[in-house]
Amino acid sequence: MDDSALMIYKAINKTQRIIANASTLDEALRDCLITIVDNAGADGGAIWHADKSDGNRLRPFYWIGPVDLASRSHLPGDGSVGRVFQTQKAERLFEFNALMDVESAIDFKGMPISSMVCVPFSSAEENLGVIQFVNGTGTGSHPFNDEIADVMEILAMTAAMALQENEALAEPWEPGEVVMSLRDITREFVNGDVVTKVLRGVNLDVYDGEFLVLLGESGCGKSTLLNIIGCMDSATSGTFEYLGQDLTNLTQDELTDFRRDNIGFIFQNYNLMPNLTSFRNLTLISELVDNPMDIDDALELVGLSERKKSYPSQMSGGQQQRVSIARALVKKPKIILADEPTAALDYATSIEVLQLMEEVVRDGTTMVMVTHNEEITRMADRVVRMRDGRMHEVTINRHPAHATDLVW
Ligand SMILES: Nc1ncnc2c1ncn2[C@@H]1O[C@H](COP(=O)(O)OP(=O)(O)OP(=O)(O)O)[C@@H](O)[C@H]1O
Ligand SMILES: [Mg+2]
Numbered sequence: 001m002d003d004s005a006l007m008i009y010k011a012i013n014k015t016q017r018i019i020a021n022a023s024t025l026d027e028a029l030r031d032c033l034i035t036i037v038d039n040a041g042a043d044g045g046a047i048w049h050a051d052k053s054d055g056n057r058l059r060p061f062y063w064i065g066p067v068d069l070a071s072r073s074h075l076p077g078d079g080s081v082g083r084v085f086q087t088q089k090a091e092r093l094f095e096f097n098a099l100m101d102v103e104s105a106i107d108f109k110g111m112p113i114s115s116m117v118c119v120p121f122s123s124a125e126e127n128l129g130v131i132q133f134v135n136g137t138g139t140g141s142h143p144f145n146d147e148i149a150d151v152m153e154i155l156a157m158t159a160a161m162a163l164q165e166n167e168a169l170a171e172p173w174e175p176g177e178v179v180m181s182l183r184d185i186t187r188e189f190v191n192g193d194v195v196t197k198v199l200r201g202v203n204l205d206v207y208d209g210e211f212l213v214l215l216g217e218s219g220c221g222k223s224t225l226l227n228i229i230g231c232m233d234s235a236t237s238g239t240f241e242y243l244g245q246d247l248t249n250l251t252q253d254e255l256t257d258f259r260r261d262n263i264g265f266i267f268q269n270y271n272l273m274p275n276l277t278s279f280r281n282l283t284l285i286s287e288l289v290d291n292p293m294d295i296d297d298a299l300e301l302v303g304l305s306e307r308k309k310s311y312p313s314q315m316s317g318g319q320q321q322r323v324s325i326a327r328a329l330v331k332k333p334k335i336i337l338a339d340e341p342t343a344a345l346d347y348a349t350s351i352e353v354l355q356l357m358e359e360v361v362r363d364g365t366t367m368v369m370v371t372h373n374e375e376i377t378r379m380a381d382r383v384v385r386m387r388d389g390r391m392h393e394v395t396i397n398r399h400p401a402h403a404t405d406l407v408w
Helices: 003-021 025-040 079-087 146-163 222-229 252-262 278-286 295-301 317-330 347-362 374-379
Strands: 042-051 057-064 091-093 116-122 127-136 178-191 194-207 211-215 237-242 263-266 335-339 366-371 382-387 390-396
Touching (some): 003 025, 003 146, 025 042, 025 057, 025 146, 025 390, 042 079, 042 116, 057 079, 079 091, 079 116, 079 127, 116 146, 127 146, 178 222, 194 222, 194 366, 194 390, 211 222, 211 347, 211 374, 222 335, 222 366, 252 263, 263 317, 278 295, 278 317, 295 317, 335 347, 347 366, 347 374
Parallel strands (some): 211 366, 211 382, 263 335
Antiparallel strands (some): 042 127, 057 390, 091 116, 116 127, 178 194, 178 237, 382 390
């Protein structure tokens, strides 16, 4: 068997195993796309799902690549994705050529496309959507070729057929208004002659009311990114907007004011003032903002009315974290940022804290949470996996779990 035939054989074999073993359909599709992208060699890929309730508008629910496609959609016939859905014929573009219109050359939300394969994602009975692969990283001047494109088509068919025996796909998530928008954000740290590039071009939108979870290996830049979103740190380059207002060039003082008025923070180590009671820890914040929540109400919300006179050292880790959630809520912030809020807690206490965070999101606050814990991603609306200072994969979770369903 030659190399490419072996690759095809292995990829198909692996896809079948994935579909057979996956516990949810979305997980199966995600794993299939990763397999294909890894085997064929591609910079990015996306699964577009047709929304039957909206004229078959194609929306992405999972993609690989340093872009945020969440608010992107195509109507049947619109662009390559829309055309492939409408005609049910794969489109193959192995090499950028000057005759291509600019529109299709930068179809992947601003990411230039030099090669692309789009295949129908359809079973015998139903047209489910389209799978798109972009920017082949294979060898030679033709990073994608006909053999690889054939494999992609076969795999998409295999996956679609497997769906017949599975539950129906859920309704796609429709993102709300963009609260924050980051474009090409980089962050470098300079120490003498040494320059450490921590963020290497992050493109992320945060949507109103969403529960966004950021995941990635230690050192990939999660906290650095969260600190920039939270105006505790400034980017080296790139732009940053909040509700359409450009914050990129604010001074440190202006950023501090902005943070005070709009953003709540929850830290791994709670960061409460040790010499103040929980009540005083909260008043410290409420005195700084215009329209704070009543402190007794905030403590009641986190179930700590009885503990208003306790000092941090007199409370358990879970109780301290609940005080710090109350402290974030007192501001009535539009957005709460949480950096590993349960990392220092045992399982049962973590679930209590996560339950509380779930309520906060359900009541309308936008939440961005950093975690190491893969299980916690199950309760997010959207999961962003970072790698080496960039967004690497994004999953829109169409069946978010409740905190009480999580097990680890
Ligand atoms: N002030 C700084 N000066 C120099 N390097 C820094 C600074 N802050 C962070 N870094 C480096 O940036 C990289 C990313 O750090 P960051 O804290 O964002 O990672 P993380 O993804 O949050 O990791 P973890 O999961 O361990 O918390 C690390 O290599 C870290 O050493
Ligand atoms: Mg960190």
